[in-house]
Structure formats: C-alpha cells, structure tokens
Amino acid sequence: MSGEGKKLKLRSASWFGSNDKNGFMYRSWMKNQGIPDHHFDNKPIIGICNTWSELTPCNGHLRELAEKVKNGVREAGGIPVEFPVFSNGESNLRPSAMLTRNLAAMDTEEAIRGNPIDGVVLLVGCDKTTPALLMGAASCNLPTIVVTGGPMLNGKHQGQDVGSGTLVWQTHEDFKAGNITLDEFLSAESSMSRSTGTCNTMGTASTMACIVESLGVSLPQNAAIPAPDSRRRVLAHMSGMRIVEMVREDLKLSKILSKDAFINAIKTVAAIGGSTNAVIHLKAIAGRVGVSLSLEDWRHGYDIPTIVNLQPSGQYLMEDFYYAGGLPVVLRTLTENNQLAGDAMTVNGHTIWDNVKAAKCFNNAVIKPFQTPIFANGGIRILRGNLAPRGAVIKPSAASTHLLKHRGKAVVFESFDHYKQRINDPDLDISASSVMVLKNCGPKGYPGMAEVGNMGLPPKLLKQGVTDMVRISDARMSGTAFGTVVLHVAPEAMDCGPLAAVRDGDYIELDAFAGTLRLDINEDELARRIEHLESQQLNVRSGGYLELFRERVLQADEGCDFDFLVGCRGAEVPPHSH
Structure with a gap:
C-alpha cells in the first residue's frame, strides 16, 4: 500500500x-x-x-x-x-x-x-x-x-414474506376498508420487524x-x-x-x-x-x-x-x-x-x-436481466409547471400507470391536521378521479417535511375498491410507501408557492411522461391568489432549533440543507493553547 x-x-x-x-x-x-x-x-x-x-x-x-x-x-x-x-x-x-x-x-x-x-x-x-x-x-x-x-x-406473517414499512401501509388500508379486523391488523406488528x-x-x-x-x-x-x-x-x-x-x-x-x-x-x-x-x-x-x-x-x-x-x-x-x-x-x-x-x-x-466485473446473479426473479426489467423506464421523474415552478418528483415504479397522465378536481387539505379532520367524513366531496392536495407540509411547513405525502385514501372510496388516487403535496413520503404520489413541490406552500393557491374544485393536470404538473387556472388569477396569500402571511417565531431551521433551510430542489452549511470547509482547525 x-x-x-x-x-x-x-x-x-x-x-x-x-x-x-x-x-x-x-x-x-x-x-x-x-x-x-x-x-x-x-x-x-x-x-x-x-x-x-x-x-x-x-x-x-x-x-x-x-x-x-x-x-x-x-x-x-x-x-x-x-x-x-x-x-x-x-x-x-x-x-x-x-x-x-x-x-x-x-x-x-x-x-x-x-x-x-x-x-x-x-x-x-x-x-x-x-x-x-x-x-x-x-x-x-x-x-x-x-x-x-x-x-x-424478511418479515414473516401468516406464512408469507412481508416488508417492513410497506406492510403497515397495506394492512392499514385493508383495515380502513373493512377487509380485516383490528386484531388482524395489530397481529402484524411483531411479524414485520423480527x-x-x-x-x-x-x-x-x-x-x-x-x-x-x-x-x-x-x-x-x-x-x-x-x-x-x-x-x-x-x-x-x-x-x-x-x-x-x-x-x-x-x-x-x-x-x-x-x-x-x-x-x-x-x-x-x-x-x-x-x-x-x-x-x-x-x-x-x-x-x-x-x-x-x-x-x-x-x-x-x-x-x-x-x-x-x-x-x-x-x-x-x-x-x-x-x-x-x-x-x-x-x-x-x-x-x-x-x-x-x-x-x-x-x-x-x-x-x-x-x-x-466478476459479480454473478443467482436469482433472475429478484434481479431481472437488463432486457426484461420490471419497469422499462423506472427512474424518478422530475415534474415542472405552474404548480411546481422549481420542481416536484414522482416515482413511476410505485405508481399506477393509468394515473401517470391524469386530470381531476382538487380536494384540498390546508395542513395534515386538516386532512385528518376531513378524510373520514362520509360527506366529503371526493371521487376516484379527484386529486388530493396537501399543503403546508414542506421543509418550513410541517416543519421538517414529514413523510405524509402518501395520504391514506378516504375510507368511503376504499370500501368501493379504490386502491390509488393522484396525491400532490410539498411533503415527502416513506421509501416503503407506494402510490401515484407527487412530492417535494417547490416552492412549498408556507413560502407562498403556487401550491398554497390551490382551492377545492380547481382542475389539476399531471403528465409524468411529459414531466408536467399544471394548475388549470388563468395565470392572472394565480398571481392574484398568491399576492393575497403573501399579504396574509405571518412571521411565526418558535425559538430554539426549530426557528433556526425555518429561517435557514433551503427548499426541496436545493436539498433542504441549511444555507450556511453548503460547501466543504475542510478539516483545518485552529490550535488549542491551554
């Protein structure tokens, strides 16, 4: 050496x-x-x-x-x-x-x-x-x-291999749909993480x-x-x-x-x-x-x-x-x-x-040949448009193909608490073609950009057999989750990005193949809505690390680092003289 x-x-x-x-x-x-x-x-x-x-x-x-x-x-x-x-x-x-x-x-x-x-x-x-x-x-x-x-x-549950994280999303949806009992849902806990x-x-x-x-x-x-x-x-x-x-x-x-x-x-x-x-x-x-x-x-x-x-x-x-x-x-x-x-x-x-160069595959069902993949174009897609001028992301391999190009009416949740208040309401005006929109869950919004973007579907639709819908937010989602979920919308709603201006009933167009995400309203109307939101914005002071985070965190497209931490400062340090 x-x-x-x-x-x-x-x-x-x-x-x-x-x-x-x-x-x-x-x-x-x-x-x-x-x-x-x-x-x-x-x-x-x-x-x-x-x-x-x-x-x-x-x-x-x-x-x-x-x-x-x-x-x-x-x-x-x-x-x-x-x-x-x-x-x-x-x-x-x-x-x-x-x-x-x-x-x-x-x-x-x-x-x-x-x-x-x-x-x-x-x-x-x-x-x-x-x-x-x-x-x-x-x-x-x-x-x-x-x-x-x-x-x-591998997790083991009822004779089958189950995945940590993914199992909880699957079984919780089954429970909300009435397909399994509470005891059946909870019995999977120890099976998942063994x-x-x-x-x-x-x-x-x-x-x-x-x-x-x-x-x-x-x-x-x-x-x-x-x-x-x-x-x-x-x-x-x-x-x-x-x-x-x-x-x-x-x-x-x-x-x-x-x-x-x-x-x-x-x-x-x-x-x-x-x-x-x-x-x-x-x-x-x-x-x-x-x-x-x-x-x-x-x-x-x-x-x-x-x-x-x-x-x-x-x-x-x-x-x-x-x-x-x-x-x-x-x-x-x-x-x-x-x-x-x-x-x-x-x-x-x-x-x-x-x-x-000497690596060998021992199971072609797990690692597929290049010519016969599970998805031909599986890379994470970047979306842009008037709803995400600085970008958003979607994972096609975890989405429903028929929803990757979609137009639907927005059902808006102003925060995650608002989502929890509305989602179980049997009178919620929502259908399988709707687009669920979650705001104020970005880097500054939640705060910390929590993994809530893969919103659970409303129970009334789950009971009808609906398994996926287009969901859009400035949040993240767990890598163990799945669905047609648009994430990391930038700028975030708390920064008065266009996502903040979406209202119930607005039409949203997603085209993951073309890489576009568009709010179908007049640009002048969008600008008026954003201007109004900016005039109503409050400067929230929290103190402590949280205040530092909100003041200095960069947006999702910039990696959510603190602005003052970007760069290599090296390992030199002044000598300590006791």
Whole structure:
C-alpha cells in the first residue's frame, strides 16, 4: 500500500506529536483510558462515528458492529476511537427525522473537525443517519468509509414474506376498508420487524445504502448484507482495516465523490426502484463536497430500467436481494450496458468496474436481466409547471400507470391536521378521479417535511375498491410507501408557492411522461391568489432549533440543507493553547 516504509504526517500529530505543554495534556488525558505510549507514535487515529441509540431501533446493533470495526483498525495498525453523534431515526423521532438531519450533519462535521482523528468510519442505518453523517464528513473531507447496519431479515406473517414499512401501509388500508379486523391488523406488528436492522424493503434506508455503495464510499456488498448475517460483521472488520490504508494513501472523500459518482448513483436509484428521498439527500451531499447537482441531472435516470424486483415497487425483500448477488450485480449490469462510469474510484482503491466485473446473479426473479426489467423506464421523474415552478418528483415504479397522465378536481387539505379532520367524513366531496392536495407540509411547513405525502385514501372510496388516487403535496413520503404520489413541490406552500393557491374544485393536470404538473387556472388569477396569500402571511417565531431551521433551510430542489452549511470547509482547525 502507498505510505508503507515512510513516516506519515498525520493530522492527529498536531495534538499528540509535540513534547510541549499541550502535547503533554492531550496525551495524558487520553492515557486515563489505558492507552500506552507507543500508540501515540505516528499511528493513524481512526474515529468511529456511531449513530447507535436505543431510540433508533434500526441502529440498535451498531455497538456490536463498532467493535468489529475497531478490531480491523487495530489489525491494520491504527488506533480506533469511538464517538457518538445525534441519532435521527425515522421510526420514533417526531415530527420527522428530516427536521434533525441537518442537526446531525452539524454534529458530525464539528465532531470530526474538532477532534484528533486522521480518518473516519461512519456507522449508519436508519435512513437520515446516512445522508447526515455523509454530509458532515464531506464538509471536512478526511479519508472516510461508510459501514451500514444492514437490513432486517424478511418479515414473516401468516406464512408469507412481508416488508417492513410497506406492510403497515397495506394492512392499514385493508383495515380502513373493512377487509380485516383490528386484531388482524395489530397481529402484524411483531411479524414485520423480527430482527435487528433497517427496513427490509427498498425504502429510504436501503436506497441510501445502495447509494453509498454506488457512490464508492463503502466496500462492495455493504448495501444488502442482512444485519444479523455474520458477513455484515466481517465487512465491518474489513472496513476498519481499509480506513487505515486510506489514511496512509490520503484517499479523501473529494477524490471519490465526483460528478460521475453522483450520476452513477442517480442511475442506480432508477435500477433499484429507490426512494424519492434520494433526490433531496443526494443534492445535499453533493452541495457539501462542491459538486454541482441539480434536479435536471435526474434525467440521466429516466431511461434506466428498474431491474431490482423489491417491495414497494416489486415483490421481494433485501434479504433476497443479497442472496441473489446484491448491488454488485446491478452495477455490473448497468456498466455492461454502457450506463455507468465504470472508472469511478471507490474507497478500496479500485474502480467500480474492477469491484463488480466478476459479480454473478443467482436469482433472475429478484434481479431481472437488463432486457426484461420490471419497469422499462423506472427512474424518478422530475415534474415542472405552474404548480411546481422549481420542481416536484414522482416515482413511476410505485405508481399506477393509468394515473401517470391524469386530470381531476382538487380536494384540498390546508395542513395534515386538516386532512385528518376531513378524510373520514362520509360527506366529503371526493371521487376516484379527484386529486388530493396537501399543503403546508414542506421543509418550513410541517416543519421538517414529514413523510405524509402518501395520504391514506378516504375510507368511503376504499370500501368501493379504490386502491390509488393522484396525491400532490410539498411533503415527502416513506421509501416503503407506494402510490401515484407527487412530492417535494417547490416552492412549498408556507413560502407562498403556487401550491398554497390551490382551492377545492380547481382542475389539476399531471403528465409524468411529459414531466408536467399544471394548475388549470388563468395565470392572472394565480398571481392574484398568491399576492393575497403573501399579504396574509405571518412571521411565526418558535425559538430554539426549530426557528433556526425555518429561517435557514433551503427548499426541496436545493436539498433542504441549511444555507450556511453548503460547501466543504475542510478539516483545518485552529490550535488549542491551554
């Protein structure tokens, strides 16, 4: 490996490498943990950034995984130091883990920059922890490798495989339609989440794990090895070894996170039927490393076939995906069909193509051939029009084909509370052809842009057998969800975007094939409505982090990062003189 046989100039040496008063104190304080003298002698200090938390159940096993990383670091001649950062798990955190993604990114960035570490291992799992830690690390630009906690084992319910997240959407609709009893609905709880790990569908957690691997910032197979599988622990050990080598090679994030790497990730999201949340997170990560990425770049995924047959777009689950060969098979398939930049560098020092050229598919039902996909054009679509001048997104692979081009009357919900008040009303004026519109659930609106965009259908229509309708909002939806759902409408309603002007009975036209979303009213009338809304707008003061969030968060098309966090600030830090 490069760096062997020569004395390295390590970043940590500015803390531990001097024999003055400061060096004395830094070493002395660390020695209270039983660290011997020779560990301060030019050995790479590797930070293990851990999002373990008992309140983030998907990451509840990361303490064990951290020990495996430490073993690898020690074997390679490094010194592991584990540290915690804010763990923003989607499953428990209210109102949304997206509200605190930037907080976790700030925590990560400052912890990395301010401490004596030469390289960092990011231990991630539940979906927002992955972009948050990668955003923070990208702003520091040290050698970095990602280790994901891995997906749960397949859920098992009434003799069938069931997907975490997706099952609850399905069974709740069945319950509201009167097809199953309350006891039958609740009996699925323990069946859905029966092991450690993240959601086992191609939800946001699995999508982000695949993105990490396609970006080249993890070792091959990181995306899909199930959390309880011993091979997940082996990967953690090998990642610990590799980060020490990366420090010696000075292989920083900026050398891996190129524009080609981001385009590779966009195409990978199409091929796996990935979550719409990827649009926001990839933009935010790119912004931190200084790569120009826009909504228009998602056009690179439009013609990519969806070949991974996983819920919610398909049939199988992440455990099956790993046994079928995992993401390396997908990356090889795309590269062989001239869709990926195979020469993009990865953290193991090899190119994407070098890593995947020998990958084999062991189940063509789970990973379909390129020529016979489950969807011919599965990429996330960007929509524009007078209702979304800065863009909106839709996931065709999770939608009903007959609704991807649709015109219908709006049924408007001014907030999520308003939706909950109206949706169960048997007298609600709504039909299967209506377009459900939810406002004030964007970055500033909910706040935090909660995953409420996939509004449940009204019970009276469910009982008639209606299973999908066009739904439009400035919110997000869980990657485990499905339906013809238009999301991330920008500007959001709280910023007096055109979405705020929609009224009951207005006609809305959606054409996902043409990429358009239009409110069918006169432009002068639209302008008058927006002007009136702006005159009524109140400046809400909340105090605390929430006020900071609302004042400084960017819109969905810009990645919802804070405006003052965009960019790479590097790892330099002023010396501390005690």
